[in-house]
Amino acid sequence: MKRLEGKVALVTGAGSGFGLGIAETFAREGAKVAVVDINEAAAKAAAEKIGSSAIGLAADVSKAADVNAAVEKTVAAFGKLDIVVNNAGITHRNRPMLEVEEDEFDRVFAVNVKSIYLFAKAAVPLMQGQGGVIINVGSTAGLRPRPGLTWYNSTKGAVHTMTKSMAVELAPQKIRVCALAPVAGETPLLSTFMGEDTPERRQLFMNSIPLGRFSTPQDIANAALYLASDEASMITGVVLEVDGGRCI
Numbered sequence: 314m315k316r317l318e319g320k321v322a323l324v325t326g327a328g329s330g331f332g333l334g335i336a337e338t339f340a341r342e343g344a345k346v347a348v349v350d351i352n353e354a355a356a357k358a359a360a361e362k363i364g365s366s367a368i369g370l371a372a373d374v375s376k377a378a379d380v381n382a383a384v385e386k387t388v389a390a391f392g393k394l395d396i397v398v399n400n401a402g403i404t405h406r407n408r409p410m411l412e413v414e415e416d417e418f419d420r421v422f423a424v425n426v427k428s429i430y431l432f433a434k435a436a437v438p439l440m441q442g443q444g445g446v447i448i449n450v451g452s453t454a455g456l457r458p459r460p461g462l463t464w465y466n467s468t469k470g471a472v473h474t475m476t477k478s479m480a481v482e483l484a485p486q487k488i489r490v491c492a493l494a495p496v497a498g499e500t501p502l503l504s505t506f507m508g509e510d511t512p513e514r515r516q517l518f519m520n521s522i523p524l525g526r527f528s529t530p531q532d533i534a535n536a537a538l539y540l541a542s543d544e545a546s547m548i549t550g551v552v553l554e555v556d557g558g559r560c561i
């Protein structure tokens with residue numbers, strides 16, 4: 314028996330990195346998957362690669378109209394919605410906090426934080442009565458902040474608190490809400506986190522991870538798979554560190 318047989322999932326930011334790994338893994342385990350990304354070509358390419366159990370949808374997760382349309386199209390294609398993974402995220406480049414301009418601050422909060430509110434508004438009413446799972450991708454950045462990423466770190470702190478608060482409020486409706494806190498991962502976003510992508514800088518980041526390597530999309534997908542599956546039916550409100558020991 315596949316672990317997500319019969320489930321319908323929507324994964325944001327699934328055209329690349331962690332989200333792509335999550336979408337591929339969910340489909341492998343029997344889910345129907347809506348691959349949502351602001352980069353339409355990437356969303357369509359990912360869905361095509363996955364095959365007939367996936368659809369690719371263009372949406373900016375910070376815009377209510379886009380979020381509502383993505384949820385509507387998912388239900389139109391697959392009949393329901395069981396799992397939402399709020400994975401899409403961006404950061405300002407690693408630099409002193411006072412150098413980040415207001416429009417960039419607003420954009421990082423809109424994509425990383427407001428999107429969770431918008432998807433809750435769109436998807437929770439569909440889950441009421443049937444139950445569901447919402448997984449928010451936070452970060453070790455929200456638990457053990459590094460300098461140079463102050464406003465990004467703060468968005469992830471908000472993601473973790475939203476997760477716990479949503480979990481207690483939605484528990485009576487059998488909707489579980491969990492977060493993942495990945496450590497620095499091998500994705501296109503990594504160089505922006507580091508500020509500059511040099512072997513020395515990579516080593517510096519790596520040295521802070523006891524298991525001695527960056528996370529991979531498959532590491533994050535494996536954790537998301539567990540939380541999304543019925544094996545985790547008694548688990549809600551956790552912020553699961555997938556971090557090789559970074560936060561100890």
Ligand SMILES: NC(=O)c1ccc[n+]([C@@H]2O[C@H](COP(=O)([O-])OP(=O)(O)OC[C@H]3O[C@@H](n4cnc5c(N)ncnc54)[C@H](O)[C@@H]3O)[C@@H](O)[C@H]2O)c1
Nearest residue numbers: 326328329330331351373374401402452495497498500502
């Ligand atoms: N890579 C890391 O080191 C790391 C560590 C901890 C947490 N995270 C978090 O993991 C998540 C995924 O990051 P990643 O490293 O896979 O990055 P990535 O850049 O590889 O993928 C992010 C995807 O999100 C999409 N996206 C960006 N803005 C969007 C928007 N407004 N609407 C819809 N899609 C949008 C991008 O097009 C891209 O395909 C993010 O929330 C990030 O903060 C990453």
